[in-house]
Amino acid sequence: MFGNKNDTRLLLVVAIMVLLAPFILQPFGISTGMNQFNAGYPDLMQRFVIFGIFAIGFNILFGLTGYLSFGHAAFLGVGSYSAVWMFKLLSMSVIPAILLAVLISGVFALLIGYISLRRSGIYFSILTLAFAQMSYNLAYSVFTPITNGETGLQLSLKDPRILDAAGASGSLPSTYLISPNWLNGLEMRDTFRLQLGDWLFQFNTGYYLSAILMLLAFYVSVRIFRSPFGLMLRAVKTNQTRLNYTGVNTRPYTLAAFVISGMYAGLAGGLLASMDPLAGAERMQWTASGEVVIMAILGGAGTLIGPILGAGSIKYFENIFSKINENILHDWFAFLPDGLANGVVWIVSKFTGDGWHLTLGLLFMMVVIFLPGGLVEGGTRIWNFVTRKNRPSRSTDKTYAPKHKPAE
Amino acid sequence: MDVILLQLLNGLDKGSAYALIALGLTLIFGTLGVVNFAHGALFMIGAFSAVTVQKILSISFITLDPEKTNFLGKPLEIKTPYIVSWFGEGAGNAIIDWSVPLAILFAIPVMLIVGFVMERGLIKHFYKRPHADQILVTFGLAIVMQEIIRVFYGANPVPTPAPDFFRGSFDFGVWIGFSENAIIYPYWRLVYFIFSAIIISAVFSFLRFTTFGMVVRAGMSDRETVGLLGINIDKKFTIMFGIAAAVAGLAGVMYAPINSPNFHMGMDFLVLSFVVVVVGGMGSLPGAVLAGFLLGVLESFASMNEIKSIFPGIDQIIIYLVAIIILLVRPRGLMGKVGVAEE
Numbered sequence: 001m002f003g004n005k006n007d008t009r010l011l012l013v014v015a016i017m018v019l020l021a022p023f024i025l026q027p028f029g030i031s032t033g034m035n036q037f038n039a040g041y042p043d044l045m046q047r048f049v050i051f052g053i054f055a056i057g058f059n060i061l062f063g064l065t066g067y068l069s070f071g072h073a074a075f076l077g078v079g080s081y082s083a084v085w086m087f088k089l090l091s092m093s094v095i096p097a098i099l100l101a102v103l104i105s106g107v108f109a110l111l112i113g114y115i116s117l118r119r120s121g122i123y124f125s126i127l128t129l130a131f132a133q134m135s136y137n138l139a140y141s142v143f144t145p146i147t148n149g150e151t152g153l154q155l156s157l158k159d160p161r162i163l164d165a166a167g168a169s170g171s172l173p174s175t176y177l178i179s180p181n182w183l184n185g186l187e188m189r190d191t192f193r194l195q196l197g198d199w200l201f202q203f204n205t206g207y208y209l210s211a212i213l214m215l216l217a218f219y220v221s222v223r224i225f226r227s228p229f230g231l232m233l234r235a236v237k238t239n240q241t242r243l244n245y246t247g248v249n250t251r252p253y254t255l256a257a258f259v260i261s262g263m264y265a266g267l268a269g270g271l272l273a274s275m276d277p278l279a280g281a282e283r284m285q286w287t288a289s290g291e292v293v294i295m296a297i298l299g300g301a302g303t304l305i306g307p308i309l310g311a312g313s314i315k316y317f318e319n320i321f322s323k324i325n326e327n328i329l330h331d332w333f334a335f336l337p338d339g340l341a342n343g344v345v346w347i348v349s350k351f352t353g354d355g356w357h358l359t360l361g362l363l364f365m366m367v368v369i370f371l372p373g374g375l376v377e378g379g380t381r382i383w384n385f386v387t388r389k390n391r392p393s394r395s396t397d398k399t400y401a402p403k404h405k406p407a408e
Numbered sequence: 409m410d411v412i413l414l415q416l417l418n419g420l421d422k423g424s425a426y427a428l429i430a431l432g433l434t435l436i437f438g439t440l441g442v443v444n445f446a447h448g449a450l451f452m453i454g455a456f457s458a459v460t461v462q463k464i465l466s467i468s469f470i471t472l473d474p475e476k477t478n479f480l481g482k483p484l485e486i487k488t489p490y491i492v493s494w495f496g497e498g499a500g501n502a503i504i505d506w507s508v509p510l511a512i513l514f515a516i517p518v519m520l521i522v523g524f525v526m527e528r529g530l531i532k533h534f535y536k537r538p539h540a541d542q543i544l545v546t547f548g549l550a551i552v553m554q555e556i557i558r559v560f561y562g563a564n565p566v567p568t569p570a571p572d573f574f575r576g577s578f579d580f581g582v583w584i585g586f587s588e589n590a591i592i593y594p595y596w597r598l599v600y601f602i603f604s605a606i607i608i609s610a611v612f613s614f615l616r617f618t619t620f621g622m623v624v625r626a627g628m629s630d631r632e633t634v635g636l637l638g639i640n641i642d643k644k645f646t647i648m649f650g651i652a653a654a655v656a657g658l659a660g661v662m663y664a665p666i667n668s669p670n671f672h673m674g675m676d677f678l679v680l681s682f683v684v685v686v687v688g689g690m691g692s693l694p695g696a697v698l699a700g701f702l703l704g705v706l707e708s709f710a711s712m713n714e715i716k717s718i719f720p721g722i723d724q725i726i727i728y729l730v731a732i733i734i735l736l737v738r739p740r741g742l743m744g745k746v747g748v749a750e751e
């Protein structure tokens with residue numbers, strides 16, 4: 001598929017994992033105490049793949065060009081708003097909604113990127129941050145007719161919904177794929193439940209739609225990574241000045257990367273709105289931008305699979321950790337003597353439940369300090385340690401490596 | 409005229425906070441070349457040290473008053489702060505009342521230590537790494553700091569009143585010859601402005617008139633040469649980091665009565681302070697102060713109804729708008745030197 005066996009294998013593995021996720025993420029029986037660690041329910045699985053798309057897109061910008069954007073959530077928010085508007089005005093079909101979300105956020109990214117990319121380094125980060133905060137503040141205040149301010153944009157019975165007007169009923173419609181009649185509607189919230197003994201597997205339409213789009217997005221990102229365009233972006237990361245001196249105008253390349261990653265964010269935003277037709281300004285806040293940065297770094301920025309791993313693990317732990325409350329901890333540590341157990345529970349409870357962000361912050365710092373390559377680098381190191389593969393070759397590499405870098 | 413003056417005054421207190429935080433950020437960037445995303449968290453820790461001092465001072469013991477009963481029919485519990493029982497009624501209550509200014513004494517050593525530990529323990533290892541890594545690790549640190557504060561103080565804002573003496577407002581207009589009730593200004597905001605003016609001038613005169621300050625300034629312009637002259641510049645810079653942390657912390661301590669501190673206040677201020685630093689010119693101390701006040705006042709003018717009716721929502725975005733224009737038109741900022749961090 002790619003002319004590169006490793007990439008093809010990677011794509012296949014990801015595809016199999018994603019398509020079989022309802023089984024893989026549901027390893028424990030529902031009546032066992034371990035049920036709370038199951039992640040195989042539609043809402044969470046949807047978030048895995050949707051934020052996977054978001055992180056893959058962010059990685060195309062940060063991983064390849066090294067431009068650290070702190071305002072990517074703005075595109076996510078814009079995508080959500082445009083998708084919800086499509087549901088309000090046209091029909092509940094997700095296809096036009098997602099298309100519009102990608103288009104609008106692409107245009108938005110073009111505008112912001114055109115200005116922000118005039119600077120690099122920290123200035124770029126601060127510019128994108130400023131733009132994102134500006135959009136957030138505007139969505140909260142002046143643009144209330146478009147964004148519905150603090151309440152957030154929601155569906156209502158009064159919406160025109162031109163294409164659906166004929167079949168309108170008294171209740172709020174839900175999102176479907178193409179038409180309300182095709183294949184029984186194929187609504188995003190439809191879930192097929194399969195119970196085998198104690199195991200419950202849920203197959204959700206919305207999840208599979210998002211999963212297929214994520215695989216598509218992943219495929220495109222692999223193509224970009226391996227293309228001459230991707231090579232040029234890497235050159236920008238390595239040494240932009242030298243590239244400029246050789247007569248290359250780098251801005252079109254970085255702008256293209258920025259717009260592509262903005263469109264990925266828009267796709268993710270559109271999908272979020274398709275799963276649950278709501279859009280609020282808090283999706284654009286800079287903490288949301290920080291989250292995608294953390295996802296990409298945690299998984300491994302600049303690697304293909306890293307962002308997906310990062311997004312998946314953060315969303316999984318966010319969900320699981322916030323569920324662990326003091327009662328559960330008391331059960332766990334019941335084997336300890338009472339006083340000790342209470343102390344341990346007190347300490348551990350600060351890191352779980354509401355304190356999940358504390359754990360996340362610590363984890364993130366550890367990764368940045370000790371493992372700049374993220375989970376992928378950690379995995380590679382362990383693999384090399386187990387197989388003892390790299391050891392001899394590394395020593396020979398050193399002897400042949402040039403001692404001095406060529407002049408900057 | 410009085411309306412304009414009122415907005416000018418209103419902008420000063422926010423402007424002072426921006427200026428103090430931006431000053432610290434610039435000190436760190438100018439000396440160590442590090443972009444500190446955790447600086448807002450230092451401001452927040454300062455505000456919470458005011459909360460802590462207030463809490464510690466009002467730790468009370470409970471006595472039962474058998475004469476009176478509460479609504480359940482049990483003896484009434486009377487809380488008496490230890491301070492009151494030690495120093496007597498008058499002095500004890502006065503100490504509790506003045507806890508925010510007293511917190512300054514507490515905050516200075518705390519912030520210096522936090523700054524030293526941060527620099528020696530973490531930032532030191534990031535000098536040679538790219539700016540992106542510095543931003544990321546300090547961003548992580550900021551999350552950790554604010555979550556730790558949340559563990560101890562909860563997610564709700566903690567009201568921290570100013571001393572009774574400074575509570576309420578006064579008629580500033582009468583002082584300078586306007587009609588009555590034209591310019592009403594809260595006392596504490598004036599205090600905050602004067603306080604920040606003192607801190608800013610203290611930092612500047614420290615850098616200007618002491619040998620230590622001279623060495624630091626020399627190190628800011630040419631670190632290597634200063635090192636070659638046999639001066640341990642790293643140590644001086646560590647101390648400057650502590651001072652920058654203390655400046656942010658003091659800004660936070662005195663800000664506590666203006667806005668009740670909550671755990672994410674630092675992040676809110678951080679974004680704006682970065683914008684301030686960029687507008688003033690990365691690495692320029694006077695630029696940071698000037699831009700801080702300028703943007704504070706601009707923000708306050710933009711929130712006037714007359715202006716809002718022409719450009720709705722301008723008060724929300726004016727600062728960012730100014731920053732974007734400055735970055736595009738004059739990338740080195742208002743007072744930045746040519747060629748300093750201008751890429």
